[in-house]
Ligand SMILES: Nc1ncnc2c1ncn2[C@@H]1O[C@H](COP(=O)(O)OP(=O)(O)OP(=O)(O)O)[C@@H](O)[C@H]1O
């Protein structure tokens with residue numbers, strides 16, 4: 001393999017691919033980036049076995065071939081190169097780099113052992129605008145679990161239908177659900193669970209594009225642009241029956257300024273127990289009272305916020321972190337909380353406005369405080 | 372069948388002497404063995420109040436005539452051996468001729484027995500060792516023995532019996548061994564009027580599925596070898612699916628459940644490094660060999676065995692297990708290993724005791740070396756060194772150490788936290804530190820009734836065995852005080868609706884299973900239930916080694932640690948903090 005490329009261009013691609021390279025792996029070759037040259041097209045790939053990312057680059061090709069090169073060494077090295085162009089040559093696994101400054105050698109590994117690009121058959125298309133995609137992913141991915149042993153909870157559920165697409169994420173203490181009719185899908189109705197990382201990589205792939213397509217196959221999720229391809233495994237697990245736990249008869253309705261509630265909670269939670277972050281929310285006529293008490297340290301906090309509330313008085317305990325996580329996703333001025341009982345699921349919704357046609361809500365699970 | 376005869380004195384003297392009637396479970400063991408010796412095809416066991424009020428065993432075996440029935444309750448009266456030679460070649464479960472006599476002396480007995488092909492049987496009632504009633508009755512072939520009011524005449528021993536659920540568990544444990552060893556015999560078990568077991572399989576495969584469920588059964592690998600006179604068959608758990616199944620290591624010798632440290636060790640060693648120290652794989656191993664090759668007459672309970680060729684038996688078992696795993700299917704699949712690493716601690720803190728000094732609150736008493744990987748496998752010097760180091764520094768109190776911390780923390784290998792203090796630096800083990808915090812927190816919750824419980828969006832159902840369900844119900848009030856919200860859904864299932872809000876769980880239901888196993892293992896060593904529960908909660912809920920912490924999380928952890936009563940030692944006595952003094956460092960670098 002031999003080619004000449006612009007240092008800056010190739011460095012950018014390597015840095016992009018580095019975010020796929022696993023930080024810790026027992027499979028040596030995954031630390032490397034696969035180089036494949038055919039004519040003037042150089043394909044660079046990286047994978048952590050869950051995600052497979054390919055990037056194509058136009059170079060001045062001299063001799064076709066392929067090799068893998070350690071990602072970290074290569075990107076560190078290229079960052080220190082001041083020359084505009086660089087010549088890559090690989091003989092076996094020996095890699096020579098040449099710039100005006102000098103000649104450098106490092107050893108790579110044969111391309112043979114690099115995982116193969118996933119085979120994707122029978123995929124169906126999903127079309128979405130970058131702006132909407134970015135918004136939805138941000139609004140749901142906070143609820144994904146990072147450490148659950150249940151694989152399903154580590155991904156985002158997509159329910160695809162002709163009417164639109166629903167995105168759901170939950171870690172068992174909070175849930176976020178976003179339905180949009182502006183996501184176009186014309187295949188057969190189905191649900192898939194996609195790893196969060198695949199979505200964040202996809203966002204990077206399509207950054208700056210207006211509208212783009214995502215492919216859903218039986219076992220893979222694929223995102224292709226003009227010069228990049230992203231493949232991700234679909235999580236093969238049963239998603240919990242979330243519809244069953246969505247409260248339908250929460251009859252106590254609180255409407256309150258999001259920013260006031262957030263800043264109040266932040267203040268109060270500093271004084272709360274540093275492990276449980278527990279705060280109590282007392283609702284009475286047009287008033288929200290936030291209370292925290294920590295007998296261990298002797299700290300105490302209480303603050304009252306104006307609101308609209310006309311139902312029976314109720315006191316609900318929360319882990320402030322969980323409630324704050326949901327409140328931060330609200331873009332309207334006010335947030336609406338629907339409650340029922342002190343320890344039943346609470347719906348967190350943006351205020352209804354005329355132009356919002358998407359259906360977005362969250363659930364926060366309270367804590368029972370015994371003291 | 373042979374008639375019952377009194378054993379001659381010289382033979383009676385050769386039989387291991389001692390009491391076999393300790394508790395309801397031991398009575399059940401003796402009676403089931405008698406039914407097996409009588410060729411029963413189906414055995415029904417009923418017990419009330421953990422066997423303290425009533426035990427009834429009904430079999431369809433060959434029965435006894437009137438003469439034998441009366442003799443059966445005499446000391447040293449048996450139909451199973453007649454000479455010293457027989458004693459060297461025992462083919463039956465019983466041979467001492469002692470069991471019924473012992474039972475008759477401590478309880479009220481009713482016996483009804485009828486020979487095969489007959490409809491007339493005999494009924495006998497014995498009270499305090501005296502025959503009270505003997506009559507002919509209409510009956511079906513087989514024998515039914517009813518034991519009432521155990522130890523009614525010995526209040527001191529009656530007091531020694533444990534709670535109903537503890538005795539029930541013991542009974543179920545004993546019965547489990549029989550149901551595994553005799554898959555072709557059907558067992559029906561009633562706890563009062565509730566039917567708790569109904570096994571009617573024919574093969575070992577089917578029986579194991581009945582007992583452990585299909586899922587667990589699918590993690591078992593069959594084994595079968597013949598080495599000389601010794602035949603080994605059974606099932607062992609795949610190393611990658613091993614969960615801590617304490618108490619599920621079953622070894623049978625000619626279908627008799629035995630407890631053998633030697634053979635346990637052989638199995639564990641056969642797994643080699645495929646399992647970690649502290650793993651307890653499930654296995655059911657059947658050894659068959661001529662009765663002349665071993666001696667079961669070591670102890671009256673017939674649990675211990677002396678083999679004439681100890682080393683050979685060890686090797687046979689060891690090689691059999693090892694060979695099974697050298698086949699390719701034992702290689703764990705990618706997904707499973709990734710999952711297991713998340714929640715499996717590198718090694719089990721329980722394995723460690725420091726016996727030279729005992730500076731800790733909670734220590735395990737009399738660690739029995741039942742299993743091969745024990746205290747001895749850990750170099751105790753390595754553990755003692757840090758302890759001594761802290762001892763030397765005793766001039767600095769924990770409070771002073773804490774106050775002089777620089778406020779900056781570094782995490783090393785996602786396991787240890789480093790911080791500078793006035794006299795040098797401290798290294799803190801994050802897992803044991805958190806364990807100490809949670810341990811004291813749990814004990815406090817029991818006293819102060821202050822806790823909070825994070826409600827779960829998706830309540831988790833836990834399907835338990837009968838025994839585990841009983842234990843869980845017993846300790847449920849404590850678990851609730853820690854912050855678990857549990858509901859009993861009957862049918863041995865529990866629903867987890869909430870979890871303590873100060874810990875993050877990656878799997879809400881497996882944490883309870885792990886805690887239960889820990890609890891069971893320590894139940895007999897740790898008499899204080901609260902301490903046992905608090906320790907099991909702390910051990911399984913504490914952040915594991917290998918988890919990355921932010922600086923803020925480290926700060927909170929360290930602050931809380933130094934707020935505990937005993938910040939230097941975890942509930943198991945492992946050191947939490949190691950102090951590296953400047954003096955020591957200077958010495959190391961030869962700086963004076
Ligand atoms: N269920 C039964 N059916 C038929 N015969 C029985 C039954 N139970 C006991 N017997 C007879 O009564 C005798 C005495 O039983 P016991 O359990 O006291 O002694 P054992 O079984 O001979 O020896 P061990 O004390 O070791 O159990 C037995 O040898 C057997 O002949």
Ligand SMILES: [Mg+2]
Pocket residue numbers: 401404405464465466470471
């Ligand atoms: Mg007997």
